[in-house]
Amino acid sequence: MSGALDWVLVAVAGGLGAASRFLVDTLVARHNRLSTPLGTIVVNVSACLLLGLVTGWGSSHPGGDGLAAVLGTGFLGGYSTFSTASVEAARLLLAGRGLAAVLHPAGMLVAGLLAALAGIALAS
């Protein structure tokens, strides 16, 4: 991250990532028959797999820092979201759905970690 162009690319990639999240979440919500939201889980776990791939690729390509920043910090940072995951769990908790309020974030965390590990292993 040195030149002004890098920051512009991060901004554009972040915007594209956020729009992709909105579209994937809308698509998942349309097909989800459960009372528990699944869109953010699909988005965040796929983002972890992809960031694992970018991280694994970056560690074996030292010159690729700029591209890794645009894809990792920009696109995937904008695509994945922590705040929506927190609010979804908070709403489950406040609605008295204690079990779902634990399983939703725990499942997302475990699946995200496994996806990141798989991505790093695949790209290394």
Next chain:
Amino acid sequence: MGALNPATRRRPSLVALAGLVALGGAVGATVRALLEHVLAPVPGSWPWTTFAINVVGSFALGALLETLVRSGPDSGWRRGVRLGCGTGVLGGFTTYSTFVVEAERLLTGGHAPLGVAYALVSVVVGIGAACAGIALAAARARRRRAGVRPEGAGA
């Protein structure tokens, strides 16, 4: 933003809404990238920058969404603010992928206890912050409603 004006009585297209999310997301992601650049995390230690971004973003999103829900139906300008500021700015500001890969780097890089603590504390404090934001917005909405009544009427 004619597509978001309820007076046109036309439902905004998915592409227009995605464009609104993209504008907000570009702002949120750039602010996060600047913070991560200036306050770059030190490998092998607690990633304070991402942690603070995610906790602050969770609190703000909880407060924003609860304020919007309590002010009226999710259409028109409310939907615009929810998608542009909530899904866009705050969704793009916070990050799950960076958080998980940071935890993974600690877990597999010889700092397993720190990695486990970072992962669990981030999720728990994030949910707590979202609950606090929701509670604050709910209390403010209640106070505002109570303020409409004449002084001394009711508790």
